[in-house]
Amino acid sequence: MQKATIQLEPLVCPSCIQKIEGAVKSLDGVDKESVNISFNSSKVKLNFNDEKISIQDIENAIGKIGYKVIKSQSKAI
């Protein structure tokens, strides 16, 4: 398992959170319980299984619904 922190461009609408949440939770390999998106700091924190999915895949999924990823980091837990 890996723990990832993804910094997005500043989020503006609280409904963005619902969208991003929907997008990352639907990915196979992401621990749904761990997904936490903070509006004000515009960060996505989640745990994922790196045998099933890569951090790049998660970033792409967020990018696909229209949010720019500024940087991300992940470390093993």
Place this chain on the structure above:
Amino acid sequence: MQRFIINKKNHIMILSAVLISSAFLSKWTAQNMEIFVWFMAAASVLGVLPIAIQAYQALRVKVVSIELLVTIAVAGAFAIKNFEESAIVTFLFLFGAYLEQRTLNKTRSAIKELVEMAPESALKLMDNGEFEEVDIEEVDAGDILLVKTGAKIPVDGTVLSGEGYVNEAGITGESLPVSKQKDSKVYAGTILENGTIQIMAERVGEDTTFGRIIELVEEAQDSKSEVERFIDKFSKYYTPAVLVLSAIVLFLSRNIELAITILVLGCPGALVIGVPVSNVAGIGNGARYGVLLKGSEVINDFSRVDTMVFDKTGTLTIGNPKVADMEFYTENPDEISGYLASVEKESDHPLAKAVLEYIGDTRLYTVEKTDVVKGSGIIALVNGHRIAVGNKALMERENVNLDEKVRTDIARFQQKGNSIVLTAVDGKIEMLMGIRDRIRPGVKEDLKKLKELGVKNLTVLSGDNQGTVDLVARELDLTEAHGHMLPEDKAAYIKELQEKGRIVAFVGDGVNDSPSIALAQIGIAMGGGTDVAIETSDVVLMNSDFSRLPHALGLAKATARNMRQNIIIAVGVVLVLLAGVFLSEWMNMSIGMLVHEASILAVILNGMRLLRYSLKT
């Protein structure tokens, strides 16, 4: 393509504004309705593109978003050939989003300043023996780093060599540079003002004190209160509900105009954004003033506090007792001082420290045998004499005669708030010392400000004797004072207050008061920016600066008030708009969108006022 359009949102907005104004121009000057309609239609199509794309993206992850409501409304307006309305609505929506982004960034600016203080690179000792600049993420605990004058210290660690002065204002709030040499601790995010040092990294990144502070501030800003969680849940169902409502209206009235107006009016903007905006601005203000409020729940509780309970030593007082009064009953004070110092050297009691500090350099004797009597003092054999150092109880135990003069002196010393240290040699009283702690400068004024802010009860609790505590209470004008209290007594007392319905904040040193800090609705630790203090408190005062307490309370009250105002604005606007739809003639989609966007900006601007909040003096 989709991403391209989203990225060019602002350009599209400007283009749409140009088209709309040209349309009006041709209508008013040339009375050309054909051009007017074409331009408006073009502005609508252009403007709705980014909105529709976002609506589609949301729909793909099963979210009915505001964008979807607007897209349908614009399509509806198109269907009834009302191009003017569709153009204006899309423009207002884009323009509103743009302004929201700009103003929201402002409310978040305080935190950004903090985050930008985080070090990004470090000079690391590589295998070849040279220092090389690397990204902060490549630094691990155990690495050796070089810090030069003017640079940020990249990690928490220990100085290996070199010396210099470090500005630690970011971490501790201390504005004077602190001297560092070998074995000194240094903290990430502080700045080496002069000198060059090599340090051993101990904690890096999020594990550093600085990293923890940033993380806590960020968590605090996004922590949600009951109300917010309710609003979040509510808005999840609210948007689809508006869609359904508008469909029903369309079905019953066959009036497309009315149905799409409801879609636009139903956008729940100000309600969802109002509370988070107040929260982020309030916490941002605090971060600037060295006050960390941990989230909106804390803000709400703190704003309603009516009782504040203080620990005495180290909180109201400096916590560093000093010898203030002294009497000798001997011909030979130097010898007695020597005996006393020799005995006190054996003890690590805070009073012993004060005595030694006061006596300073003196002739020391060999202490042969010491016997500590818990809660009373020490008995020792020095130079063949039996020396007893301690309080009245110890003297009575030792059968030392206290004559009239000594008794009145003791009473006089105690009245001044002193703790008593008596010295007896071979059963005869030789010396009396009064030791007391000084009240922190400025505390009295700060407490007065707290009262003015509406705290009704200010109580001091202490393990010291009642006389000392009463004296502090009188000097500081407190409402209640209780002495002889152990940590568990303090916790029990707080529980009792809470059972009476009081909302209690406890201010203590963060170590032995932790049960009380945990128990009180609001716990505030004065631990000098240490990890324990930061973790355990609900409100953190940087560098344990007591004078920030009134600002913290005032800010919490202002923020809580701001949240309520924003909820009122948001709900009020929705009610007015809905009433407008059903009761008036003038309501249409464009006005609805204008009011809607204006209300969002109103709550953001209202929230921004908090950034400038400062306590009136």
